[in-house]
Amino acid sequence: MPEPVIIANRPLTARLLLPVWIIQTGMGLVFALAGLRLLGPGENGAAAVLIILGLVLAAAGVVMTGLSWRSAWLKGPxxxxxxxxxxxxxxxxxxxxxxxxxxxxxxxxxxxxxxxxxxxxxxxxxxxxxxxxxxxxxxxxxxxxxxxxxxxxxxxxxxxxxxxxxxxxxxxx
Structure with a gap:
């Protein structure tokens, strides 16, 4: 069996990316809320697209924030x-x-x-x-x-x- 491999955690990049993912989450929610405000009679589908894309953006931001958070504060390898x-x-x-x-x-x-x-x-x-x-x-x-x-x-x-x-x-x- 090969020699053990230990890959150290280098948290700097993860810490730098945390605000990016948090902002992405917020922007996704802003887009979704903007879509909700556009809903109404005569709406042509743009509001629904804005809501769906905003929620996808926010969901991806939440997951990426979680992944970055775990790497940013992990102690040890x-x-x-x-x-x-x-x-x-x-x-x-x-x-x-x-x-x-x-x-x-x-x-x-x-x-x-x-x-x-x-x-x-x-x-x-x-x-x-x-x-x-x-x-x-x-x-x-x-x-x-x-x-x-x-x-x-x-x-x-x-x-x-x-x-x-x-x-x-x-x-x-």
């Missing part, structure tokens, strides 16, 4: 890979045995992300931070693995994290 298993402390404090973990590098439209699935019964005990669970539901819509191993706060790219994971367990196809 972000990711640990040992012979026993994998732990991403931004997802959960639980160690995931290698036998229960499958992963792959996914192109998500803008860039690449390392995404993982956790088999039962470990999945049931994983818990997971609420923002990661919300992002997991979104990932499932696109038939990707449930959880995302964030690059935020690691100082590593998705490709670099994938290369480290591949030392312990090959990617699933």
């Amino acid at each position: 972000a990711i640990e890979m040992t012979a026993e298993g994998f732990r991403d402390r931004r997802l959960s404090d639980q160690l995931i045995p290698w036998a229960a973990l499958s992963w792959k590098l996914v192109f998500n439209g803008r860039g690449h992300a390392v995404q993982i699935d956790v088999a039962e019964p470990w999945r049931g005990n994983l818990g997971g931070f609420w923002a990661q669970r919300a992002l997991g539901r979104f990932n499932r819509l696109f038939r990707h693995p449930e959880f995302t191993v964030l690059t935020l706060g690691t100082g590593r790219s998705a490709h670099a994290i994938a290369a480290l994971l591949a030392r312990f367990k090959p990617a699933t196809s």
